[in-house]
Structure formats: structure tokens, C-alpha cells
Amino acid sequence: MVKVAIWGSLRSATDGAAVVEVEAKNFKEVLDALVRDYPGLEAQIERGVSMAIDGVIFKESWFAPVKPDSEVILMPLMAGG
Amino acid sequence: MALDQDQKRDFKIIGTRPLRPDGIDKVTGRAQYGADQSAPGMLWAKMLRSPHAHAKILSIDTSAADALPGVKAIITAADFGDMRKGEAMNVRDHIIAKDKALYDGHGVAAVAATSETVAKAALKLIKVDYEVLPHVTEIQAAMDPAAPVVNAGFVEENAPKGYSENVISAYDFGHGDLKAGFAKADKIVSRTLKTAATHQGYIEPHACLASLGADGRGELWCCTQGQFYIRELCASILGIEESQLRVTASEIGGGFGGKTTAFIEPVALALSRKAGHPVKMVLDREEVFKASGPTVSSEIDVKIGMTKDGRITAGEAELRYQGGAFPNMTNWLGAQCAFAAYDLEAVRANAINVLTNRPKQAAYRAPGAPMAIYAVEAVVDELCIEFGLDPLDVRLKNAARKGTKASYGPTFDDIGLVATLEAAKAHPHYNTPLGENQGRGLSCGFWFNFGGNTSVSMNINFDGTVSVTEGNPDIGGSRASISMMAAEELGIPYEKVRTIVADTNSIGQNDVTDGSRVTFAVGLATIKAARGAIKEMCKRAAQTWGIDEDAVVWEDGHAKPAGPNAGGFEPLSLAKIARKSPNTGGPISGHHEVNAEGAGVSFGVHLVDVEVDKETGFTKVLRYTVFQDAGKAIHPDYVEGQMQGGAVQGIGWALNEEYIYGEDGKLQNAGFLDYRVPVASDLPKIDTVILEIPNPGHPYGVRGVGETSIVPPLAAISNAVSHCIGVRMDELPMSPPRILKAIKNAGD
Numbered sequence: 001m002v003k004v005a006i007w008g009s010l011r012s013a014t015d016g017a018a019v020v021e022v023e024a025k026n027f028k029e030v031l032d033a034l035v036r037d038y039p040g041l042e043a044q045i046e047r048g049v050s051m052a053i054d055g056v057i058f059k060e061s062w063f064a065p066v067k068p069d070s071e072v073i074l075m076p077l078m079a080g081g
Numbered sequence: 082m083a084l085d086q087d088q089k090r091d092f093k094i095i096g097t098r099p100l101r102p103d104g105i106d107k108v109t110g111r112a113q114y115g116a117d118q119s120a121p122g123m124l125w126a127k128m129l130r131s132p133h134a135h136a137k138i139l140s141i142d143t144s145a146a147d148a149l150p151g152v153k154a155i156i157t158a159a160d161f162g163d164m165r166k167g168e169a170m171n172v173r174d175h176i177i178a179k180d181k182a183l184y185d186g187h188g189v190a191a192v193a194a195t196s197e198t199v200a201k202a203a204l205k206l207i208k209v210d211y212e213v214l215p216h217v218t219e220i221q222a223a224m225d226p227a228a229p230v231v232n233a234g235f236v237e238e239n240a241p242k243g244y245s246e247n248v249i250s251a252y253d254f255g256h257g258d259l260k261a262g263f264a265k266a267d268k269i270v271s272r273t274l275k276t277a278a279t280h281q282g283y284i285e286p287h288a289c290l291a292s293l294g295a296d297g298r299g300e301l302w303c304c305t306q307g308q309f310y311i312r313e314l315c316a317s318i319l320g321i322e323e324s325q326l327r328v329t330a331s332e333i334g335g336g337f338g339g340k341t342t343a344f345i346e347p348v349a350l351a352l353s354r355k356a357g358h359p360v361k362m363v364l365d366r367e368e369v370f371k372a373s374g375p376t377v378s379s380e381i382d383v384k385i386g387m388t389k390d391g392r393i394t395a396g397e398a399e400l401r402y403q404g405g406a407f408p409n410m411t412n413w414l415g416a417q418c419a420f421a422a423y424d425l426e427a428v429r430a431n432a433i434n435v436l437t438n439r440p441k442q443a444a445y446r447a448p449g450a451p452m453a454i455y456a457v458e459a460v461v462d463e464l465c466i467e468f469g470l471d472p473l474d475v476r477l478k479n480a481a482r483k484g485t486k487a488s489y490g491p492t493f494d495d496i497g498l499v500a501t502l503e504a505a506k507a508h509p510h511y512n513t514p515l516g517e518n519q520g521r522g523l524s525c526g527f528w529f530n531f532g533g534n535t536s537v538s539m540n541i542n543f544d545g546t547v548s549v550t551e552g553n554p555d556i557g558g559s560r561a562s563i564s565m566m567a568a569e570e571l572g573i574p575y576e577k578v579r580t581i582v583a584d585t586n587s588i589g590q591n592d593v594t595d596g597s598r599v600t601f602a603v604g605l606a607t608i609k610a611a612r613g614a615i616k617e618m619c620k621r622a623a624q625t626w627g628i629d630e631d632a633v634v635w636e637d638g639h640a641k642p643a644g645p646n647a648g649g650f651e652p653l654s655l656a657k658i659a660r661k662s663p664n665t666g667g668p669i670s671g672h673h674e675v676n677a678e679g680a681g682v683s684f685g686v687h688l689v690d691v692e693v694d695k696e697t698g699f700t701k702v703l704r705y706t707v708f709q710d711a712g713k714a715i716h717p718d719y720v721e722g723q724m725q726g727g728a729v730q731g732i733g734w735a736l737n738e739e740y741i742y743g744e745d746g747k748l749q750n751a752g753f754l755d756y757r758v759p760v761a762s763d764l765p766k767i768d769t770v771i772l773e774i775p776n777p778g779h780p781y782g783v784r785g786v787g788e789t790s791i792v793p794p795l796a797a798i799s800n801a802v803s804h805c806i807g808v809r810m811d812e813l814p815m816s817p818p819r820i821l822k823a824i825k826n827a828g829d
Contacts, residue, residue, distance in 0.1 A: 081338020
């Protein structure tokens with residue numbers, strides 16, 4: 001299981017939990033599991049999210065690996081100028 | 082964490098300052114910008130724009146304009162597809178109004194004619210019947226439950242309740258126990274700070290030349306930060322296939338984020354398709370101000386607690402950003418950046434997005450970060466004054482460092498904030514005495530940086546020169562940096578490499594030039610492409626010598642036997658291998674395609690001295706020094722240029738620049754006479770100190786440098802002015818009337 005940190009305004013979809021646990025081995029599996037286990041997150045994930053895995057921000061790389069002890073932070077989609 | 086284990090440290094070309102490859106073209110006028118292309122049979126396009134901030138469009142009668150000799154096509158929103166969701170829909174609806182004009186200057190109809198004169202005359206003949214609606218251009222007014230609804234249908238599931246439908250989203254980040262954190266503080270300061278919307282102020286207005294046939298095949302030449310994204314937007318909006326639209330990016334006269342999206346290109350293509358001729362479209366400056374994408378304006382509530390020895394115990398911010406009549410990403414980026422420079426046990430930042438009757442905001446260097454960090458850094462400065470503490474020492478005491486849990490979630494790896502602060506403290510600028518009516522301010526800054534989709538192709542030419550083809554418009558010297566990285570890796574002189582920016586049909590997909598990504602991501606792909614070419618050249622040498630491929634190494638631009646056992650062969654240079662490549666298997670090239678991740682975050686510290694004339698309210702910037710972590714400065718001139726340019730734009734943002742809307746909802750200052758950007762005579766020399774804390778995610782340690790430098794100036798200058806006049810300034814720009822008012826209010 002991987003612990004995934006959820007930002008504050010999404011926690012209404014996780015019964016207030018700041019961290020949820022999902023079964024996943026990469027970026028995409030984390031997203032799939034979040035949508036499956038917490039359907040209220042689907043709208044935001046559809047709009048776009050990034051993910052910080054062990055301190056590195058991944059914008060959209062589905063197969064970025066996630067280990068059971070990885071620090072995984074869900075983030076809104078990155079943008080820049 | 083080392084993402085790229087093959088980091089190279091012993092450089093020969095990286096870190097030098099060769100001549101820029103585009104310099105002669107730009108100073109002789111040979112460089113081709115957006116408006117510099119023409120075509121046989123070309124028509125000119127002009128846009129009719131709404132004179133109202135908010136109005137229902139009851140009817141558009143183009144019959145008189147159609148009848149004007151020389152008019153070849155007229156389009157309205159009805160000429161575009163019926164796409165109902167997504168960013169392309171928002172871009173389309175921002176360019177040309179459907180049933181409502183949403184801001185002063187919103188496009189309503191466009192004409193293509195045989196000359197600009199005819200096109201302008203035709204605009205006057207188009208009759209639009211409007212029903213003027215109540216408008217709202219300011220944040221508080223737009224949030225009021227009774228406010229007119231600007232653009233319905235964008236409210237997200239987590240939008241805060243109790244406001245109008247213009248409040249569409251909230252993004253909330255942080256960790257720790259705020260209540261407990263504030264309870265530990267010896268002093269808590271709460272303050273609301275405001276920033277005005279500003280424009281990127283690029284010198285070159287948007288311009289393009291479009292040709293689209295009835296068969297759906299087209300060519301587009303335009304000034305943009307991303308030809309592939311323009312292609313994607315135009316293809317979506319016009320209902321054509323991306324492969325059939327070739328987009329070529331011109332030289333670019335500044336972008337700063339403002340040319341990351343489309344404002345005219347779909348209109349020119351639609352006119353061309355209807356008229357059967359190429360169409361040229363060039364915005365004038367008033368149109369650029371009114372109908373392109375300035376940044377957001379903001380109101381930010383900040384609350385910070387500190388102990389008397391300077392430890393920050395908790396930080397909280399509520400950000401309210403308006404970015405015009407459409408949703409934007411800037412608000413959540415601001416909330417994530419607000420406290421990023423600090424190592425905090427308890428922190429929270431919440432951002433609310435508010436729609437108003439203004440143009441759709443666009444990115445502007447580190448979008449969302451400058452205003453958020455301005456607000457936090459102003460309150461930290463205020464607390465330093467309260468306790469009589471050195472502001473640099475306080476920042477060092479609380480600085481984020483390796484192992485810090487960032488306010489937006491992740492744990493930082495190797496970052497350069499402490500080194501940057503220490504460099505500032507040791508610099509002579511920090512200890513130079515100030516004169517009368519002078520003040521000194523400082524601020525930290527932060528930006529994420531990112532990588533993204535990148536494709537590079539490298540050809541080893543038969544004559545021993547090298548051609549690099551990439552797909553990101555060069556807005557900050559990237560062609561030079563990429564050539565340098567190719568030359569470094571191949572072991573050949575910089576002058577033997579030429580890098581070009583290709584059109585959308587000549588290279589693989591590349592993301593927009595944004596996020597400070599190009600030197601990082603395209604550089605990474607170039608190095609890997611060079612390594613691919615080197616592998617092939619070693620193979621050719623091995624074949625030539627009749628030895629095993631593994632027995633060949635590449636050193637200083639030559640293939641060499643790996644050791645005495647491999648044989649006593651004379652090394653083969655890149656040029657010799659290239660010349661014989663037809664005999665050894667054909668052309669040699671290298672490619673690399675990647676969605677580059679691992680861009681390292683970047684921190685900067687700015688130090689500024691100002692002098693305020695307390696009779697006029699005029700602020701003169703006396704001295705300015707930028708300290709920034711570049712990871713590795715590939716071409717230090719360009720890195721310094723980015724640091725200086727960000728500082729200058731930030732000075733304008735802090736002191737003068739603002740979108741001013743009248744009570745009628747119309748923009749009052751749509752021109753450079755009334756919207757004042759800093760000019761050379763306003764500025765001191767901007768000194769720079771480059772720090773190099775290598776990014777483990779890049780072979781040479783590169784971090785993006787293009788955006789961080791615009792983040793600290795707002796707070797640094799505000800803090801300096803506040804020290805100087807003895808009054809805390811809490812609104813930007815600090816124009817002379819605003820400073821005089823603050824001084825007067827403090828004296829009353």
C-alpha cells in the first residue's frame with residue numbers, strides 16, 4: 001500500500017482524510033485507485049493533476065514508479081510562463 | 082536523490098560566454114518576426130471589439146461590410162465549431178464572443194480585406210445590437226452574492242459557499258496544527274495586501290500569417306512560445322487534423338508567458354479558409370492590452386506568528402485571484418508557492434479563483450508566485466521590525482533546506498536557498514550604509530520549474546559540423562545553450578554546432594517554452610541525443626579498425642582505442658568519422674524523445690536599496706542585487722540576463738504598472754504612455770550573483786532560471802519603501818500618489 005497525501009480542498013472526497021492508502025506501483029495506478037476508492041476525486045483528476053514522488057514533481061508520466069515507502073503528494077497540474 | 086547518475090563536472094565549454102547565434106540577425110533586421118512574413122494574394126485581418134465590459138449580443142449584421150469592395154470574408158463566433166468543454170473552448174470563447182461580450186475589447190467579428198484600410202472601414206459597417214449588462218471588474222464586488230454572473234458554468238465541486246457564481250474554485254494546501262503554532266508565537270501579524278493586474282509588456286505585438294484551404298491543409302507562421310500548442314488549439318477550434326496544419330514559430334520579441342496561448346491564430350485561419358487567401362493579422366498595442374492575457378490581480382490575507390528570537394511558528398494565507406472571465410491555474414500555483422521558502426511546522430494557504438469582466442489572464446513568469454510571496458515576505462519583514470531582528474538572519478533561521486517538508490507537500494532534496502541567503506549576507510551590498518530617505522529591502526523567491534515533452538534530433542554532417550533540431554522557440558538564449566551542451570558532449574568547438582527551432586512537421590512533439598523548462602529539458606534531450614550519436618560513431622570506428630565496439634571510447638571529440646590491448650590505432654575525429662560515414666553505413670544522427678521530469682526547484686534572494694522623495698512620492702531604485710541558484714549556468718550571460726530581466730519587470734510591477742478600469746468597466750490605460758514599464762533611465766545596473774547547487778535530475782546539474790527572478794522584487798521593493806517612509810505599504814503598485822497617501826494617513 002502507498003500513502004498518498006491529498007490537498008485540503010479535496011478532503012471532502014476522502015471523508016476528511018489528509019492521507020489515504022492505495023494499492024499502486026506507479027503514477028497511473030495511484031490515480032486509478034484514487035478514482036476507484038474515492039469517486040469524489042474524479043472531477044479534479046479529470047481536470048488535471050501532477051504528483052510529487054519522493055520529492056520529484058511528475059507532471060503526467062503514468063509509469064513513474066511508486067514504492068510502498070514512497071512519499072506521494074497529489075498536486076494540481078503544473079503550469080508555467 | 083540522483084536521477085541522472087551520469088553527471089558531468091569537468092566542463093570545457095559549459096560556463097563560457099560565446100557570442101549569441103541570433104545576435105547579428107537581430108541587430109541587422111534580418112531576423113523574421115511575426116509580422117515580417119507576407120504571401121502572394123495576402124489579405125489583412127482586423128477585429129471588431131466590444132465597447133462594453135459585459136453585454137448580450139442580440140444580433141450582428143454584416144451585410145453592409147460584406148458589400149464593401151475589397152472585403153473577402155467576415156466571421157463571427159458562428160463560424161467556429163460547437164466545442165463545449167476544455168481549455169480550447171475557453172481560448173476560442175476568449176478570442177471571439179459567442180452570445181455575450183465578457184470584457185471591454187472582446188472580439189465580436191473579424192474581417193479579411195485587400196488592405197488594412199479596407200478592413201478597418203469594414204469594421205465600421207458591421208452593426209452589432211447589444212443589450213448592455215451590469216459588469217464587475219474587481220474582486221470583492223465580483224464575490225458579492227448579488228454580483229452579476231460573469232460567465233456561468235465554471236463552479237467546481239469544492240468552490241466555497243456563500244458567494245456569487247463568480248467564485249469558482251478553492252485550492253487549499255498545508256500541514257500541521259495552525260492553532261498550536263500560533264499559540265507558540267510571541268507576536269502575530271495579520272495583514273491584507275493587494276496587487277494589480279499587470280501585462281508582460283513584450284515589445285512585439287501578436288502577429289501571424291495564416292493559410293488554410295478548404296481541404297483542411299494549412300500553414301501558419303506566428304510569434305508564439307509554443308508552435309505545437311498553437312497547432313493543437315487551432316486544430317481543435319477549427320475542427321481540422323493536427324497533421325494537416327504546419328505551424329512555424331517566428332523569432333519572438335518577448336513572451337514572458339504571454340505567448341503561451343492563442344489570441345489571433347484561429348481567427349486568421351478561419352478567415353483564410355473562408356476567403357481562400359492567406360491572411361495576415363497583427364494586433365496594435367491597444368488590442369494587446371485589452372484582449373491578450375495580463376496576469377491576475379490579487380487580494381491576500383496573511384497571518385504569521387513569530388517568536389521574539391525570530392522563529393516562525395505558523396503561517397496562514399487566503400489568496401483571492403481574479404484572472405478575467407475564465408478559469409485559470411494561477412491561483413493554485415500561488416497558494417503552493419506562498420510559504421515555499423520556509424521550513425514550517427504549521428502552514429496553510431488557500432486560493433480562491435474569482436471571475437470578472439476582464440480578459441482571460443495568461444501566464445506571466447512564475448504565474449501566481451510573485452503576488453503570493455510578496456504578501457508573505459511583507460509580513461515576515463514586519464515581524465522582523467517588531468522584534469528588531471536582522472531580516473536575513475530570520476530568513477536563514479527559517480529557511481527551507483534539504484529534508485524540509487515543503488508547504489505544498491513534498492520533501493525538498495538538494496536546494497539552494499540557504500546558500501543563496503548566505504551569499505546575500507556576505508555581499509558588500511548588504512552592509513553598505515544607507516543615506517537619508519533611503520531604505521533597504523530583501524525578499525526570497527521560489528519557483529517550481531518543470532520539464533515536459535521534448536524531442537531533439539541531431540545530425541552529424543558529412544563535413545564534421547553538427548545540426549541540432551529542436552522544437553521550442555528561443556525566448557531566452559536557448560539556441561546558444563543547446564549548441565554549447567551539444568558541443569560539450571561531443572567534444573567539438575561550439576562554432577561547429579548550429580541549433581534551429583523547427584516547425585511542427587519537422588520534429589517530434591515539444592511542449593511550450595514555459596516553466597523554465599527549455600535549457601533543462603531540451604538540454605537534457607540534446608545531451609542524450611549526442612550520446613546516441615557518439616555510440617554510433619564509436620561503432621563506426623570499431624568497424625573501421627576491425628575491433629570490438631566495446632574496445633572504443635570517446636574522448637575530446639575523437640574515437641580512441643580503449644587501451645593498449647585494443648590496438649595502436651590513430652584516434653579518429655568526429656570530422657573524419659563523419660566524412661567516411663557513407664562508406665561505413667550511412668548518415669549518423671542522434672535522437673532523444675522524453676517527457677522530462679526531475680526539474681529542480683529554484684530559489685532566489687533579491688536585495689534592493691531605494692530612495693523615496695517624500696514630497697512627490699517618487700521612488701528611485703538606487704542599487705539592486707540578485708542572488709539565484711542556477712544549478713549550473715550553461716551560458717552565464719543569458720543566466721544573468723534572465724536574473725536582470727526578472728528584476729526589471731518586478732520593479733515595474735512594484736512601482737508603476739497596473740491595469741486601471743473605470744466605473745464603466747473599460748480599461749483606462751491601454752498603451753505604454755499610461756501603462757508605464759521601467760525604461761533604462763529608471764534603473765541602476767542590476768548586479769547578479771549566480772549560485773550553482775547542481776540539480777540531480779540533469780546530466781549537467783541545470784535548473785531553470787527564467788521565472789524565479791520575477792518573484793522576489795515585489796516584496797523586496799515594498800519592504801525597502803516601507804523602511805524608508807516608516808509606513809508599511811500593503812498595495813502594489815507603489816505609485817507616487819499611493820505613497821503620498823500612505824505617508825499622509827500615517828501622519829493623521
